[in-house]
Amino acid sequence: MIARIWAIALNTFREAARIRVLYGILVIVVGSNLLALFLGELAQHDADRVARDVGLAGISLFGSLTAIFLGVFLLYTEVSRRTIHAIVAKPISRWEFVLGKYAGMGIVLSVLVGVFALAMLAMLVAQGAPVTSGVVKALVLAWLEVVTVAAIAIFFSSFSTPFLSGIFALGMWVIGRLTPDLEAQARAAAPWIRTTTRIALEIVPDIHLFAVSGRTLDGAAVSVHGEFVPWSYVALAAAHGAGWIACLIALAALLFHRRDFA
């Protein structure tokens, strides 16, 4: 089973590695880090702060958008281009195929996040700024955000077109990011809006858990530039992400299992 999933994952990684657009994204991220370097010089005393902010925002934004872009095509193109026909006829279950596709995309996104992170850390080191545990935790959380968004995109890709999947996944990502703000807004609204908002937010992953810098948790301000969350928080966020990933991939596999490949 592991060998079959790995075979699909490796093939998915190979496919992504041969898509030139990914290299474009890498160039954009390296460019944004260079921009951070320039902005840092302008800010004089806050150069490392700018590097951290731009670096983490770049990982979150470009990582998540890449996850959506790759994810919405992942299963759809297998069916529309009929490449799945020769695969499904081999001794592999459809759920193994879906899991392998997700694993391969997870590897691609991890490499991408790794490159982004290395670029950011290199800039911090170049500026003589310390690489704190807060920065490392923020990077882990950003990676969790990206792989969770990838699962959302794949889920929609199992039954919808890339365009619609992209809209749905983008919507879930934005809503998941803004959950605390939407909740705060709903508190002052009519009861039925409060109830509807609460129900709607329950079916969206709490992606804001992965972008915690700048927020207030339990009455304390959290910042990657100062006091950041403990590792126990990162572990809880990881468990939350893993739970959503498991549910979304299981649902994608179930939907894929029922499909005819005509």
Added chain:
Amino acid sequence: MEDLAIDVQDLAKTYRTPLARKKVEALRGVSFTVERGQIFGFVGPNGAGKTTTIRALMGLVRPTSGTASLLGHPLGSRAAKRRIGFLPESPYFYDYLTVGELCDLAGRLFGMPPAARRARADELIAKVGLAGARGQSLKKFSKGMLQRAGLAQALMNDPELVVLDEPMSGLDPIGRKEVRDLILELRDAGKTVFFSTHILSDVEAITDRVAIVAKGRIQALGTPGELVSRSVRGIDVVVRLPAGLAAGDDAALIAGATSARRVGDELSLMLPADADVDSWLARARAAGAKVVQVAPRHETLEELFVRRVTGADPALREAGAGQPEVAP
């Protein structure tokens, strides 16, 4: 049954379009069996249900009703899939891969160890004539080359049953002959080969049994010999007429023939199956003709195909469609 490679009973598949509420009956109770070690040809016009049957057998679509087993295992079972090789219709593969990588992927899915994968891929790539294109991505392959690459990946697991959907499609005459030879080679190695096609010359040349399918139903099933030799449709006669016999003077010989054609002094005609051939030959000799050939005319597979297919679908007869592809 253990001695059957494929056992299909009353297989039906109806596609439904949820919004339009339209139903398309692709298969309407298809039944046939394929014994082990046979080459089985599955013939039919476009839209007959050939590919749907194959997709159902390969687990790509779920039958609406009916049962089927492959090598004694139910459809979709991993035990069966391990022993089956499959070439899809108009094969679409990951075009960023090379043929070696495609075979390696297939080998991995069959659980083959790395050394065995490499050795088998090398052997098959050479066998299908793609050794010179090993380093190229499939994106740069012609349709014929893709077909060969598809055959290589289908044979990676040294399958007992090989299912080929239109394997000759897109190949030139030499390529088609090579695929026919490969199919015969597989049969000689004890494999079962099930292939669909609408090139009847290929079917007549290599199959042990044939099923003609049209409108989602089996229209005829048997060996090519059984299907075409059950009745004599007429007597083909060729005579050489005496020199100087005018065109109108052969009217007595042509009378009663169902068809006649004269080229120079050679007259070819077909007499009805119940004609008195001896008295006709005596008349011809009396007129100074020399008999070149007398042979019973059996129905050809092509004629049978057209009759069964247009009989199954009157619309095809009116439109003149459903004609088989005649290989050059």
